[in-house]
Amino acid sequence: MNGAAESQVPLPESAAAGAGSAWEREVVDFYIHLAQAFSLPKSVGAIFGVLFASPRPLSLDDIVERLSISKGSASSGLKLLQRVGAVQPTYEPGDRRTRYVPEMSIRRLLTGLLQETVTPHLRRGAEQLESLAPLLDEYPPEERKVLAARLRALNTWQGKAKRLLPFVLGFLGRPLRRAKAASESGTDA
Amino acid sequence: MNGAAESQVPLPESAAAGAGSAWEREVVDFYIHLAQAFSLPKSVGAIFGVLFASPRPLSLDDIVERLSISKGSASSGLKLLQRVGAVQPTYEPGDRRTRYVPEMSIRRLLTGLLQETVTPHLRRGAEQLESLAPLLDEYPPEERKVLAARLRALNTWQGKAKRLLPFVLGFLGRPLRRAKAASESGTDA
DNA sequence: AAGAGAGTTCAGAATTTTCTGAACTTTCTC
DNA sequence: GAGAAAGTTCAGAAAATTCTGAACTCTCTT
Numbered sequence: 001m002n003g004a005a006e007s008q009v010p011l012p013e014s015a016a017a018g019a020g021s022a023w024e025r026e027v028v029d030f031y032i033h034l035a036q037a038f039s040l041p042k043s044v045g046a047i048f049g050v051l052f053a054s055p056r057p058l059s060l061d062d063i064v065e066r067l068s069i070s071k072g073s074a075s076s077g078l079k080l081l082q083r084v085g086a087v088q089p090t091y092e093p094g095d096r097r098t099r100y101v102p103e104m105s106i107r108r109l110l111t112g113l114l115q116e117t118v119t120p121h122l123r124r125g126a127e128q129l130e131s132l133a134p135l136l137d138e139y140p141p142e143e144r145k146v147l148a149a150r151l152r153a154l155n156t157w158q159g160k161a162k163r164l165l166p167f168v169l170g171f172l173g174r175p176l177r178r179a180k181a182a183s184e185s186g187t188d189a
Numbered sequence: 190m191n192g193a194a195e196s197q198v199p200l201p202e203s204a205a206a207g208a209g210s211a212w213e214r215e216v217v218d219f220y221i222h223l224a225q226a227f228s229l230p231k232s233v234g235a236i237f238g239v240l241f242a243s244p245r246p247l248s249l250d251d252i253v254e255r256l257s258i259s260k261g262s263a264s265s266g267l268k269l270l271q272r273v274g275a276v277q278p279t280y281e282p283g284d285r286r287t288r289y290v291p292e293m294s295i296r297r298l299l300t301g302l303l304q305e306t307v308t309p310h311l312r313r314g315a316e317q318l319e320s321l322a323p324l325l326d327e328y329p330p331e332e333r334k335v336l337a338a339r340l341r342a343l344n345t346w347q348g349k350a351k352r353l354l355p356f357v358l359g360f361l362g363r364p365l366r367r368a369k370a371a372s373e374s375g376t377d378a
Numbered sequence: 379a380a381g382a383g384a385g386t387t388c389a390g391a392a393t394t395t396t397c398t399g400a401a402c403t404t405t406c407t408c
Numbered sequence: 409g410a411g412a413a414a415g416t417t418c419a420g421a422a423a424a425t426t427c428t429g430a431a432c433t434c435t436c437t438t
Contacts (some may be wrong), residue, residue, distance in 0.1 A: 017327035023336070026324060030317055037310035039228035041396060052339060055332035060415070070398045075416060096406070097414060104339065106346045121226035128219055135215060138206035143244035147212070150241060150293065157295045160361060171356050172349060230426060249385070259428045264386060285436070286384060 019066045027053035028067070038113065040080075043069055047077045048086055048102060057090045057099030085112035107172040114165060122161055129154060208255045216242035217256070227302065229269075232258055236266045237275055237291055246279045246288030274301035296361040303354060311350055318343060 017023065028049035035045025046067050051058055058066075063074045078100060081087040085108055087100045103109050132151055136144050206212065217238035224234025235256050240247055247255075252263045267289060270276040274297055276289045292298050321340055325333050 017329075017332070021324070021327065023321070023324040023327070026317065026321055030314060033310055033313060037307050043397075053336075055328070055335040071415080072399070072417080073397055076397090079416090104342050106342075106349060118226050121222055124222060125219060128215065132212070132215055135210070135212040138210060138212070139244070140206075143206070146244040147242075153293050153295075160295060164357065164360060167360055168353065168357060171353060232427075260385080261387080261429070262427055265427095268386090 019062075021053075024050065024053040024066070038117070041077070043067070043073050044077045044080055047074065048081060051087055051100055051102040057101045059097040059099050061097070062099075083112075084116045085109070107169060110172060111169060119165075122158075126158055129158060208251075210242075213239065213242040213255070227306070230266070232256070232262050233266045233269055236263065237270060240276055240289055240291040246290045248286040248288045250286070251288075272301075273305045274298070296358060299361060300358060308354075311347070315347055318347060 028046050031045040031049030031052065032042050033045070035042060035048070046069070047063055050063055050066050054062075060071065060074050060078065063069075063078070064071050067074070069077075078087065081100075082089065086103050088103065089098045089100055091098060103112075129151075132154075133148075136147050136151070139147060217235050220234040220238030220241065221231050222234070224231060224237070235258070236252055239252055239255050243251075249260065249263050249267065252258075252267070253260050256263070267276065270289075271278065275292050277292060278287045278289055280287060292301075318340075321343075322337075325336050325340070328336060
């Protein structure tokens with residue numbers, strides 16, 4: 001695949017714990033499943049996982065190597081993750097390659113994800129609802145009554161959906177009550 | 190069967206407003222898009238839409254006819270919708286075919302949907318997390334510190350996710366404050 | 379008990395999504 | 409400026425998902 005290892009250095013990190021470690025495999029596996037719960041491509045979950053599993057930022061080539069995926073996949077996966085704010089690029093002076101760190105705040109993670117996937121669809125729907133009421137005029141009164149109630153329900157849903165996101169984000173922003181102190185240190189916004 | 194059905198009645202509803210009406214098309218279109226926001230098959234959205242658009246319960250064959258999809262699609266789509274509680278079968282005495290009505294409570298809709306899609310994945314994740322901590326022993330202290338913090342964050346997320354669903358459902362259960370009275374009538378649980 | 383109606387199942391077709399690999403752009407180094 | 413390193417893009421391949429249609433089961437009717 002890639003023109004690997006010019007020198008004979010076997011592995012870039014401590015052999016037991018670096019790339020390909022059990023820890024890395026498990027974490028990657030975990031995020032692959034999580035990604036599928038959100039119907040995102042497996043590769044996207046894997047990329048986030050490998051970043052999450054690494055104590056140091058990784059470059060695109062690191063990711064390609066560790067996951068054995070193509071540069072194309074890695075590039076577009078990273079682009080998606082950046083767009084939803086799930087990873088951030090870091091630029092170290094004197095290094096040409098961009099390295100990436102995973103976002104650790106669940107609040108920001110969810111915000112970006114929902115913003116990307118659900119919100120645009122909801123927006124579209126809101127406009128459409130306006131134009132629906134007049135179409136009921138064709139129906140006989142009895143049926144129109146039933147359908148008008150449904151249309152009202154639809155508007156109610158729309159209203160609730162709009163208020164739901166801020167509500168959820170508020171919830172995620174608060175610290176867990178009754179959690180052991182250790183669980184909180186600097187891991188969330 | 191009831192003797193009325195076999196006669197030569199051209200359409201089961203008033204021609205202008207029944208199957209194929211503008212109202213039906215718009216509603217179906219709306220739910221097709223909504224389905225895609227949840228990454229469900231378009232046909233599933235269309236089936237829910239056609240039920241939502243109809244003032245009376247529809248049978249599998251009604252759906253097949255109005256959406257021009259195969260019986261197989263309709264059958265499995267209905268099955269999925271029933272499983273998540275988005276439609277309910279109705280059995281009228283003296284009629285052999287099952288007819289379906291859409292669920293109108295957004296609370297129940299979302300409960301079922303999340304139960305079906307997200308919850309099993311979260312469950313799976315919880316077990317896996319337990320076994321992760323020991324794998325960090327291989328890492329040098331400096332790196333282990335970073336990764337241990339991430340593992341704690343992961344546990345925090347898990348905890349929040351667990352509490353989030355009931356919280357959301359609570360929100361959806363309450364009536365909208367400051368909404369005009371008309372928006373509320375009997376449309377939600 | 380034969381036949382019709384209602385609905386399910388599932389193998390393969392059609393469609394959509396995801397991934398690869400090679401060509402390309404841009405930026406840095408010598 | 410030539411060459412190399414880093415990263416993007418995109419056409420086509422591969423994989424996954426969804427849909428169809430025909431065969432099948434079950435139940436009710438006569």
